[in-house]
Amino acid sequence: MSALLFLARLIDRISSLLGKLAAWTVLAAALISAGNAFVRYGFDISSNGWLEIQWYLFAATVMLGAPIVLNLNEHVRVDILYGRLKPRGQVMVDIFGIVVFLLPVMGMLAWLSWPLFLKMYLTHEMSGNAGGLIRWPAMLLLPVGFAMMFIQGLAELVKRIAYLSGHLQMSFQYEKPLQ
Structure with missing residues (x-):
């Protein structure tokens, strides 16, 4: 169990690093958006590439930030029943939820998005917009993000099993492991 917990903590660190990268993509998207609006309205110059890079950065924010949201237990949950349960419940x-929903769905989405990325990469698919960008970097975010959610789901599963078996104490305000 200690080896699995070590691996789970390593996955947590990777998710944390990706979360920090995702936070920087928010700033980059905001700066590009403001700069693009300034240039468009101030100088009547526009570029589809600048608009598309904002979409790519938003995709990076969501796909790279989702694993840390799961790790911090800040994901969306219907709390009608859950909040009334004791920590063990x-x-x-x-x-x-992890075994029945998260892992199968994230695994399937990672599996299905990989061939789409590969096709775009091999064909150098470009945006249909004038001045648009190559599409594979944005498409790569899908299999990477879904795979990281799957891996983070495995880490969360290990930590919860470790709690149930007495190998890990947890604080149940948000089920974060105690340091």
Whole structure:
């Protein structure tokens, strides 16, 4: 169990790094958006490439930021029943959700998005807009993001099983492991 917990903490660190990168993409998108608006309205100059890079950065924000949101237990949850459960019950619900929903869906989406990325990469698919960008970098975010969510889901599963087996204490305000 200690080896699995070590691996889970390593995955947590990777997710944290990706989360920091995602935070920087928010800033970059905001700066590009402001600069693009200034140039467009101030000098009547526009570029589809600048608009598309904002979309790419938004995709990076979502796909690279999602694993850390799961790790911090800040994801969307319908809390009608969950909030009334004792910590052990919450962990059981989490395990059910991870095994039945998160892992199968993220695994399937990673699997299905990989060939789409590969096709775009091999054909050097470009945006149909004048001055548009090559599409594969944005498409790469899908299999990477879904795979990272899958891997972070495995880490969360390990931590919850470790809690149930007495190998890990957790604080149940947000189920974050105690340091």
